[in-house]
Amino acid sequence: xxxxxxxxxxxxxxxxxxxxxxxxxxxxxxxxxxxxxxxxxxxxxxxxxxxxxxxxxxxxxxxxxxxxxxxxxxxxxxxxxxxxxxxxxxxxxxxxxxxxxxxxxxxxxxxxxxxxxxxxxxxxxxxxxxxxxxxxxxxxxxxxxxxxxxxxxxxxxxxxxxxxxxxxxxxxxxxxxxxxxxxxxxxxxxxxxxx
Numbered sequence: 001x002x003x004x005x006x007x008x009x010x011x012x013x014x015x016x017x018x019x020x021x022x023x024x025x026x027x028x029x030x031x032x033x034x035x036x037x038x039x040x041x042x043x044x045x046x047x048x049x050x051x052x053x054x055x056x057x058x059x060x061x062x063x064x065x066x067x068x069x070x071x072x073x074x075x076x077x078x079x080x081x082x083x084x085x086x087x088x089x090x091x092x093x094x095x096x097x098x099x100x101x102x103x104x105x106x107x108x109x110x111x112x113x114x115x116x117x118x119x120x121x122x123x124x125x126x127x128x129x130x131x132x133x134x135x136x137x138x139x140x141x142x143x144x145x146x147x148x149x150x151x152x153x154x155x156x157x158x159x160x161x162x163x164x165x166x167x168x169x170x171x172x173x174x175x176x177x178x179x180x181x182x183x184x185x186x187x188x189x190x191x192x193x194x195x
Contacts, residue, residue: 029049
């Protein structure tokens with residue numbers, strides 16, 4: 001058989017249950033009825049072939065019904081799967097956004113922790129201002145002490161200078177008195193008669 005004849009036979013035969021062959025047999029039997037004497041057996045054969053065709057048609061209808069039912073189920077399943085895929089895609093998008101937000105929160109938290117560590121290493125502004133005020137007060141006290149000490153030192157220098165001037169004057173006076181005393185003694189000894 002050629003390929004074209006096989007395709008024609010399959011197209012005419014439907015799903016391949018042999019209905020076309022049975023119809024051909026029925027037509028052959030009907031055509032041979034007027035020439036055959038045993039019409040009863042031919043009628044039985046024709047009825048049997050018609051029953052087979054009817055059974056085959058019922059079978060095909062049941063198969064069609066089952067196929068339609070299965071097709072409907074698969075279409076509903078396809079719609080459900082499509083909805084599940086859509087829901088899963090939306091959930092994935094939501095989870096992606098949540099993940100991005102979580103990454104951002106984590107990054108911000110790490111930056112915050114780093115800043116908090118840096119802040120802990122350095123005193124607060126209020127503490128720094130208190131320390132600065134305390135240091136300024138100590139510095140002012142030291143300046144005041146220094147001024148006081150410089151004033152005392154200046155007074156002592158003046159006193160020492162005055163003392164040095166007085167000592168020098170006293171020394172000069174003593175020297176003058178010694179010289180004057182020696183001169184008086186020498187004069188007095190020169191005035192005394194010699195014995």
